[in-house]
Each structure stands twice: as C-alpha cells, then as structure tokens.
Amino acid sequence: MSTNRWFATGNFYTTYEEEQRIFKTNVDRLFFALFLVSLFIWPFFIEASNRNMLVINNILIAVVAVYGLNLVTGFAGLISIGHAAFVGIGAYTLAGTARAIGDNHVLITHAWPLMILISGFVGAVFGAFVGLPAMRLKHLYLAIATLSFQMIFTWTINFMTFFNQGQMIAVGRVFWITGKVGRKDHYFFWYYVILVTAVICGLAVRNLLRTRYGRCLVAVRDNDRAADAMGMHPGLTKVYAFALAGFFAGVAGALHTYMFRGAGFESFTLHHSIIYLAMAIVGGLGTLPGSLLGPVAIKTLELQMEHLSEWAGTFLPATMNLATALRPLGFGLVIVLFLMFEPRGMANWWRICRSYFKLWPFRY
C-alpha cells in the first residue's frame, strides 16, 4: 500500500510489521534524530557551568534508573519501593571493588565500561532474588518485599566496615583514549558516557517491548491468569522484570559512583526510592517518553524547592526546617495529585500534543 511515509493522518496498518515499527512516520524519525543530535552537540555551543552539568548528568542517570523502575512498575505492574537500593547495589559493587583492589586499580580506571556492565549484572542478580517471591505472590506482597530489601540494604551499608559504614568510598579518575580525564573535563566526559548509556538503554527498552518477552510483561500485568492460559509463565516473567529493573538500576548506580567519584549511603535511602517512584508516576507509568519527562520534571521541581527554602529560610525561624520538609511534601503531593488527576502522567500530555500535530490542520 502506498501510504505517505512523511505525513499520516491516522493509523492505517495493513501488516503487523507496520504496527511494530519504532517510528510511525519519517517525520517522527527526523524529529527523533534532530533531538538526539542536539543532545550530543549542545555542549560545544553552550558553555554550561559545572553546577549545571552536574544537574544534567544527574537527570540522565535518573533516566537510566527510571527505565528500570518503569519496566517493573509500569510494564509488569509490580510496585517497587526499593529502587534506590538497587541503584545502591550497582554503586556499591563498584565502590566495593574499589575498596578491595584499590581505587586506582587498572580495572577501575581503564576497564570502566566493563565495571559498569558488571554492576548492572550484580544489580540484576539482586533484583531477581528480591523478585523471587513473585513466583507465588501478587503485587502487594512484592511492594513489601522491595521495602524490606531497602531496609536491609541501608542497614548493611551502615553496619559493615568494608563499606566504610556508609561514609564516602572514593573511586579514582578514569582514563579515556586521550589520557586521564581531569577535573576540568570530568562532567563533560561523563555527560557523554551517561548520554550514550541512556540512549542505548532506551533503545533496548523500546526493542524489548517489541519482543515476545516485552509483550509477556504487559500480558502478565493486564491479566496474569489469561497470560498463564496463553502459555506464559507469570511468575518467571515477574522475576525477569525484577532482574531487568535491577540491571538498569545497577548501571545507573555505577554511573552515579563514577560521576560523583565515590559512593555514600545517603543517596540510596527509602526517600530516594520514593523520588524514583515519583519520577515514574509523573512521567507516566508504562511509557518510554515518561521515563525521560519524569526525571526532568522532578529534578526541576527539586531545584525550585531548594531555591524556595533558601529564600524562605531568610525570614523563618531556624527550628522550622523547611528544606527537609519541602522535599517529601512536594514529592508526596506530586505523586498523589498525578495519580488522582492524571494517572497516565506527563507522557499523556506529550501524546495529546503529538496527535494534535498529526492531524493538523484538521480537527479530527
């Protein structure tokens, strides 16, 4: 069928291959390519301060972590209140290795892509282990299992002297083809590493959802008994979802450690798990654009709240701890309001926006 590959005013699929395409029209593909290219080249044109670079890197790391959370909560329908612990597993795989073999060992500084991958796999193993009750149980039990994993993780890190009892464990500077990545280029260099990782992970998630396993996840979420009857194994599928989430979280954790040049337990507490959940919900559970929009929105909100509490701190009494109060208050409100009024998240706004331009200039 000779359809216009540039402009489509509706969905006219005649084959399943057409429906499974990543980009529906060439305009989609063009815009995505432009978006990617602009992400890659903007640092050469705009001079960003280290502080801003840090925020942007943080957002991208959160994007990688939220891919994982979105897989487990959005696509497989299992609540995880321990995602920060999985991120922490990745971070402490790297930090623990650094502590065991020295923070400037060649494995850490030269073979860093390998270390990031290993952290991902360790995260996957822990994810699968925590997900094991999924073989027999439904989502609410799993929410509690992940919560208790979070508590065990925090306790272990705080208790073990090997992990420096939660204090910062340093990791050395890495080497690139051009030599050691110095202080000046640190954030710049890691921006590209994290960006490439985020793009690869995003494409991986997008493609996963086109495969048999991805469709399994969604089928099990929507109706596990029907999925069982269709020959899928719901329990294994859920364990698999947890393992995948652990993998993405582990990768994000390793990136976090490399970027901050160390790991400390205060970045992986229950509070951060809730922030990740807020990102996934605000972005839109079970959508890929949501994994991008959520972290951006929540991190922006966090920055604004910091500004607000700094400003309010000038005239409020010192006992009123606005900075610690505003963060949980804001994130909680955002979670509740989005779930009540826009359960499909910001990705839904993006969808509405797109469909408007798709049909433009016609109304319908």
Add this chain to the structure above:
Amino acid sequence: MSYFFQLVVSGMVVGSIYALSALGFVLIYKSSRVLNIAHGQIIAAGAFIVYALTVWAGVHIIPSFLASMVITFFLSMSVERVFLRRLIGEPIISVIMVTIGLMSILDGLIYLTPFGSVNYSFPEFLPTTPISLGGVSISWTQLVGVIITAILIGAFSWFFKRSTIGVSMRAVSDDQLASMSVGISVPKVFGLAWAMAGLSAAAAGGIIGNITGLNFETLRAFGITVFPVVILGGLDSIIGAVVAGIIMGLIQQFAAGYLDGNWGLNGTADVLPYIILLVILLFKPHGLFGTHEIERV
C-alpha cells in the same frame, strides 16, 4: 536466667505495642485490600498530638490521650474521604502508590513542625521506680502501656465479634457485593475502617512515645517494622497481628540481647525483622494465620 526473663518481659512489652499498631494496618487491609504504607506516619502523628496536648496545651495525660485518638480518628477518616474514596474502582496498584505518596506528604508535614527536628520526652506522670520481681524489672510506663494495649485489643475484638458495625465490617471484607445487597454502605465501612485504624495508631503512638521518647526517626522505623509483623501474622488476620507482634517483639529483644556485641554484630534488632519477612515471603507467604487464597499466580 533473669537476663533471659528480662528480655522476655521487654519483648512482650514492645511486641504488644507492635500488635496494636499492626491491628490498624490489618483493619484497612481486611476491609478494602489496601496496604496503607503511611500507617507509621499516623502512629507518629498520634504520639505528637498527645505530647502537644499534654505539654503545650497543659491538658492532663489521660484526656489528651483520648483526644489524640479522637483527632486521628477524624484525620484518618478525612484522608480516606479526600484521597482514597475517589480511587475506588481504580487498580489496587495505584491506590497503594497513593498511600506511598501520603506517607511522603505526612513526612513533610511532620518535618514542618518542631517534632521533625527536636527530640522530646514525656513528663513523668507515673512512679519512676520500676517494679522488680525476682530480678526482672518492668517500668510503670511499660506496665500501663501493656495494660492499655490489652484493653484496646480486647475492645477491638469485642467490637468485631458483637457490634453491628463490626459485623458489617467483617461482612464487607468477606464479600463486598453480597454485603451491599443486604444494605451495608461499603464506602462508609471503608471510611470507618480507616478511622478505626487511625484511632488504634494514635493509641500505639501515645504508648510508644511514653516508653521510648519522641524521636520522629525512631517512630518512623517503628511504623515500618509493622510490615514484617503483618506479613508474619498473615495480612488479614487480627489474631495473627497480635501473635506476630509479640513474636516480633521477642525476636528483636533477643537479637539485641544475645546477638549484639558478639561476632562484631551491632543493631541487629533493626534488620532481623526484614530478613525474616523476606524468608516468610519465600516459604510461607500467607503468614501464620492469613487466608490462603485459592487463586494462584
């Protein structure tokens, strides 16, 4: 040997308060199948209200204890009314996530008050010399706490066994459609379940605040330990909550008494409940007294 009995006594004290806290949690789960993640924050709020009324407003402890129970009764009820009522019919996963959001909101609200950053302790209103019996001692606060807990749990079980409202709550937890058809208002029952949970949480908070002092982080940790308790007891069993609460209290005290200090371990009481939780979920997911659902995943 007296060390052992001392641990048993303090384990029973802590455990009975766990039982009371878990009771409210089970109540909500039983009637509406919602896991209330914010339960620990309601416990903390109850404790703070008692303190604010006693010390800042100068009310005697007994009326302020009762007033705190009434306040959280209505607080909880309004939480249900405002946030959860409109989510009836939504997937249960989003309802649970709303309670996670609520937890965060309540955290933030408590941090706004002085309780978030300052530690307070209740003024002594009972004799300070502990009662000693053959080397085992128990303080008056603990004794009174246990007695109040026992009375409340007794009152709750009477309420569910005998009173009309209690029976209708049990009916709703059994079968919502059938109870609707005999004229029970299901939303009202949900609201009442939340309100009762708030009431028992405030009682638990008041007692634990009197025993350990008011530290928000401690109270929060206490609230999260309710999860291992309810999982051990079975999510929907009130007897299970009581038994498991006492077991968990004993386990924690024994861990603190025998494990800490040996083999370089420290603070095991804080982590052991969660390890037990994961093990139970793997091998006996419905707990000691929970209903075995026939539907399998």
